[in-house]
Amino acid sequence: KLDQIQQRMAVIAGLQQALNDLLMNLALWSLLILAIPLVVAKAIAGVYLAFLALVILASFEAVQPLAEAFQKLGHSVAAGERLFKVTDTNPQVQEPAAPLPVPSNIPGRFSLEFEHVHFAYQSNEGEVVHDISFEVSTGKRIAIVGASGAGKSTLVNLALRFWDPDKGTIRLNGYDIRQYALGDLRGLIGVVSQDTYLFNDSMRGNLLLARPEASDSEIEQALEQAQLTAFIQQLPRGLATWVGEQGLRLSGGERQRLAIARALLKDAPLLVLDEATANLDPMTEHTLLDALDMLMQGRTTLVITHRLVRMERMDEILVLDEGSIRERGTHEQLLRSGGLYQQMVQLQEGILSLT
Ligand SMILES: Nc1ncnc2c1ncn2[C@@H]1O[C@H](COP(=O)(O)OP(=O)(O)O)[C@@H](O)[C@H]1O
Numbered sequence: 378k379l380d381q382i383q384q385r386m387a388v389i390a391g392l393q394q395a396l397n398d399l400l401m402n403l404a405l406w407s408l409l410i411l412a413i414p415l416v417v418a419k420a421i422a423g424v425y426l427a428f429l430a431l432v433i434l435a436s437f438e439a440v441q442p443l444a445e446a447f448q449k450l451g452h453s454v455a456a457g458e459r460l461f462k463v464t465d466t467n468p469q470v471q472e473p474a475a476p477l478p479v480p481s482n483i484p485g486r487f488s489l490e491f492e493h494v495h496f497a498y499q500s501n502e503g504e505v506v507h508d509i510s511f512e513v514s515t516g517k518r519i520a521i522v523g524a525s526g527a528g529k530s531t532l533v534n535l536a537l538r539f540w541d542p543d544k545g546t547i548r549l550n551g552y553d554i555r556q557y558a559l560g561d562l563r564g565l566i567g568v569v570s571q572d573t574y575l576f577n578d579s580m581r582g583n584l585l586l587a588r589p590e591a592s593d594s595e596i597e598q599a600l601e602q603a604q605l606t607a608f609i610q611q612l613p614r615g616l617a618t619w620v621g622e623q624g625l626r627l628s629g630g631e632r633q634r635l636a637i638a639r640a641l642l643k644d645a646p647l648l649v650l651d652e653a654t655a656n657l658d659p660m661t662e663h664t665l666l667d668a669l670d671m672l673m674q675g676r677t678t679l680v681i682t683h684r685l686v687r688m689e690r691m692d693e694i695l696v697l698d699e700g701s702i703r704e705r706g707t708h709e710q711l712l713r714s715g716g717l718y719q720q721m722v723q724l725q726e727g728i729l730s731l732t
């Protein structure tokens with residue numbers, strides 16, 4: 378479609394140019410046809426002919442850019458309209474008029490609770506999550522497992538208030554998250570997800586994004602815990618090394634470690650790991666899980682994954698299937714009950730034994 382539009386634009390621009398030239402030449406010819414007989418009849422002097430021809434050419438010089446100007450005007454108006462469309466859309470979520478104060482940062486004193494939460498991205502489409510209730514209580518580790526598309530990341534989007542539930546309530550420390558200022562709420566939740574966004578900035582700049590006022594020693598500590606110290610040391614310019622588009626390219630494992638270091642720096646009391654080790658080879662995943670353990674210490678953690686590794690460390694596991702919780706319990710309990718969870722574990726072990 379873009380191709381077609383571009384083709385049309387080129388045709389229009391070409392026609393304009395051709396029309397311009399045609400008009401200019403016509404004017405010149407008319408002049409010559411009218412004026413030459415006059416010169417021959419000695420009604421006007423020969424030099425005026427050259428002079429008039431130049432005047433005609435010069436007059437076109439002035440109007441020629443007009444066509445282009447109109448085209449540019451059209452472009453600008455269309456771009457402006459698009460901008461207004463963006464700024465005029467209502468935000469998905471509203472800030473509270475009188476937000477609650479931020480709960481003070483006492484490590485391990487944070488809980489997150491979903492109560493009968495229903496949600497659909499589009500009102501005319503089916504619900505993506507149905508009647509979800511669970512609690513990640515203070516200092517606990519809860520895992521949500523399920524196939525891709527089950528609605529796991531949607532729950533994270535809801536907890537961060539990128540959308541609000543259609544029905545039900547999400548609570549932080551007992552209060553509806555809609556009562557907190559958005560910035561405060563998001564400041565309390567550290568997220569390590571599958572894709573880590575790197576900005577076109579230095580390594581240090583990318584880390585400081587999590588907490589701009591962090592000191593050098595805090596950065597060093599975070600790097601140590603995320604097992605990045607050796608990697609940074611071998612970089613040509615250490616923390617000043619440029620990453621992103623024009624700089625250093627990081628491997629999947631390195632990016633995830635950077636994300637972990639960011640979360641450590643942010644030091645949020647609630648932690649969400651959304652497929653934090655997906656797409657990594659088993660060796661890298663293994664060492665990263667150690668770094669993640671460090672991160673989870675003293676934090677209330679929600680772990681989201683479709684890979685069932687180290688599940689025995691979780692306080693509770695919820696099995697999400699097509700937006701509903703089908704099973705819940707500890708690793709032991711779920712294995713014994715012989716349901717969906719056990720099938721998922723067996724399937725994964727089967728795949729592992731093949732490789
Ligand atoms: N921004 C969105 N707009 C519309 N539908 C979405 C959006 N994000 C996810 N979905 C749909 O919601 C369902 C659940 O997606 P998701 O929560 O990402 O699952 P999971 O994280 O378990 O793989 C999928 O069918 C997906 O297509």
Ligand SMILES: [Mg+2]
Binds near residue numbers: 529530531651652
């Ligand atoms: Mg997901």
